[in-house]
Amino acid sequence: MADVQMDQEVYDRLIAEGKSERIARAKAKAAAVRKGKIAEGQTLGPKPAEEASKALEEFRASRGSGGVATKTAAPAEAGAPAGRLSPEERAARVAASLGNGGDAGSIGVPAASDHTHRLLALVPPSGIQQVQSKQMDKVYTWPHLLLVEFVALLAVGSLLLVVSFFLDAPLGSLANPNEVPAINKAPWYFMGLQELLAYFHPAVAGITIVGVVVVLLMALPYADKNPSAKPENRKFANMAFTFFLAFWGLLVMIGSFLRGAGYEWVWPWVQGLGFTL
Amino acid sequence: MPSYSDIKGSVQDNVIWKSIFRPGSIYRKGYRDTSRDRALAAMNNVLYHLHPVKVKRHGLKLTYTYCLGGLSFFLFVLLTITGIFLMFFYTPAAGAGTEIAYMNMRDLSASVTFGALVRNLHRWGAHAMVFTVFLHMARVFYHGAYKPPREFNWVVGVILLLLTLFLSFTGYLLPWDQLALWAVTVGTNIAGFSPVFGDQVSFVLLGGVEIGPETLLRWYVLHVLFVPFITVVFLAVHFWRIRKDGGISGPL
Numbered sequence: 001m002a003d004v005q006m007d008q009e010v011y012d013r014l015i016a017e018g019k020s021e022r023i024a025r026a027k028a029k030a031a032a033v034r035k036g037k038i039a040e041g042q043t044l045g046p047k048p049a050e051e052a053s054k055a056l057e058e059f060r061a062s063r064g065s066g067g068v069a070t071k072t073a074a075p076a077e078a079g080a081p082a083g084r085l086s087p088e089e090r091a092a093r094v095a096a097s098l099g100n101g102g103d104a105g106s107i108g109v110p111a112a113s114d115h116t117h118r119l120l121a122l123v124p125p126s127g128i129q130q131v132q133s134k135q136m137d138k139v140y141t142w143p144h145l146l147l148v149e150f151v152a153l154l155a156v157g158s159l160l161l162v163v164s165f166f167l168d169a170p171l172g173s174l175a176n177p178n179e180v181p182a183i184n185k186a187p188w189y190f191m192g193l194q195e196l197l198a199y200f201h202p203a204v205a206g207i208t209i210v211g212v213v214v215v216l217l218m219a220l221p222y223a224d225k226n227p228s229a230k231p232e233n234r235k236f237a238n239m240a241f242t243f244f245l246a247f248w249g250l251l252v253m254i255g256s257f258l259r260g261a262g263y264e265w266v267w268p269w270v271q272g273l274g275f276t277l
Numbered sequence: 278m279p280s281y282s283d284i285k286g287s288v289q290d291n292v293i294w295k296s297i298f299r300p301g302s303i304y305r306k307g308y309r310d311t312s313r314d315r316a317l318a319a320m321n322n323v324l325y326h327l328h329p330v331k332v333k334r335h336g337l338k339l340t341y342t343y344c345l346g347g348l349s350f351f352l353f354v355l356l357t358i359t360g361i362f363l364m365f366f367y368t369p370a371a372g373a374g375t376e377i378a379y380m381n382m383r384d385l386s387a388s389v390t391f392g393a394l395v396r397n398l399h400r401w402g403a404h405a406m407v408f409t410v411f412l413h414m415a416r417v418f419y420h421g422a423y424k425p426p427r428e429f430n431w432v433v434g435v436i437l438l439l440l441t442l443f444l445s446f447t448g449y450l451l452p453w454d455q456l457a458l459w460a461v462t463v464g465t466n467i468a469g470f471s472p473v474f475g476d477q478v479s480f481v482l483l484g485g486v487e488i489g490p491e492t493l494l495r496w497y498v499l500h501v502l503f504v505p506f507i508t509v510v511f512l513a514v515h516f517w518r519i520r521k522d523g524g525i526s527g528p529l
């Protein structure tokens with residue numbers, strides 16, 4: 001398009017009006033193209049409606065007479081409003097423009113392709129899932145998310161390395177089934193459970209309470225019918241869950257730090273800390 | 278002397294290289310910082326199983342996820358790697374008088390290169406993972422991120438929490454010291470109180486009526502093979518659902 005002429009007259013006028021040189025040049029070129037078309041006797045702008053339906057008529061006629069129409073080709077049927085292509089017709093036109101003889105194959109898959117499955121033919125025109133979400137503010141995973149993840153990984157990795165360098169994992173004396181140690185505790189994440197055992201029969205503390213907690217946790221998303229995720233709309237849920245966490249945390253703390261030999265209550269600053277990780 | 282770009286050219290322009298990196302991969306033709314290459318960096322990468330090409334901007338803010346799920350996964354991977362190292366030096370045998378497991382643990386710290394460090398990483402990493410999984414659950418709750426369509430992924434999460442605890446607990450017995458034996462005794466005694474099948478449950482868990490060499494072997498297999506395998510299956514479902522549910526939730 002480099003050799004498109006400019007309409008010098010238009011250009012000069014626009015420059016005189018104070019338009020920028022770039023805009024003036026573009027408009028002057030457009031004016032020159034338009035002039036050329038008028039000189040050839042073409043009409044400008046979108047084609048009038050009757051001309052478009054005439055083209056459609058011609059297309060249908062040519063399909064009908066050529067004998068290459070698809071099995072179902074009755075031009076104005078298939079619920080296609082007059083003036084619009086039915087799906088079969090559109091497929092035929094696509095196939096024709098792809099140069100394969102007008103046999104449309106199934107919709108969406110040209111007959112001549114080597115696809116062995118015709119998935120598109122199974123998809124209803126409305127799609128399988130109707131996505132109605134708004135366009136979201138998104139960024140590229142690389143580099144944005146992957147960099148954040150990498151930094152988080154390095155931070156935690158190096159923290160763990162430093163801790164492991166200075167702090168040795170415990171190793172007690174050889175296991176001896178005949179010698180119950182004075183301080184006998186589960187790992188910290190089970191201390192809440194062990195603390196419950198101090199109050200309830202094991203069948204209640206270990207089985208019933210734990211079972212109920214697990215079932216309630218799993219049922220939670222189905223029980224919470226509140227659609228909002230905003231903190232101000234779910235004060236009760238947040239409060240209840242915070243109580244739950246705090247209660248559990250408290251049990252773990254008591255079990256870990258305030259229980260000593262024979263699982264008796266102790267003060268760590270008096271009898272020392274009966275806790276091993 | 279062929280120049281660097283000659284070498285690079287012939288490395289990238291051969292059948293093997295091209296069979297490894299898919300058409301359009303940034304490793305075929307190099308990376309330029311354009312939208313196209315940024316998209317391809319995610320799309321033509323095995324990471325595409327985990328991450329879409331684009332993510333919601335708000336999800337990047339550290340204070341949205343605090344990276345807790347990601348860190349839980351990172352710790353899981355780290356524990357797998359350090360755990361494989363430990364397996365080279367450990368035998369789950371504890372018959373009376375031949376407590377090889379315990380001796381292995383002593384030798385590991387005393388005479389294996391990096392043995393103590395790797396054992397520490399495995400131990401502290403396990404505690405850290407339990408902790409990050411707890412915190413991850415809390416953050417998911419406070420963001421209401423379990424609400425439709427993510428209800429089922431929360432359920433998968435609860436299963437992952439239980440699996441994490443079970444992984445940690447089965448590992449606790451393996452050093453075969455007093456700490457391990459009695460902490461696990463406390464835990465498994467409870468299982469014996471399960472309704473109806475109490476005795477059977479504890480028999481299956483312990484491989485006998487009390488903790489002994491059979492228990493150690495049993496828990497070793499659970500710890501290094503069975504539970505990690507189940508966990509990986511549920512992790513796969515968890516990550517797949519995150520993407521199918523439309524990526525990370527929010528913004529609030």
Ligand code: HEM
Pocket residue numbers: 342344345346347348349350353410413414417420422423427430431432433434435437438441512515519524525526527
């Ligand atoms: C082995 C343990 C787990 C791993 C490795 C893990 C991993 C992840 C990762 C990487 C994400 C992406 C977002 C983020 O980092 O926060 C995520 C999201 C999620 N996780 Fe987990 N998770 C685990 C356990 C849990 C638990 C215990 C729960 C709840 C009981 C849970 C429920 C969810 C839910 C509902 C989401 C979607 C959150 C959102 O869309 O904002 N996961 N998880």
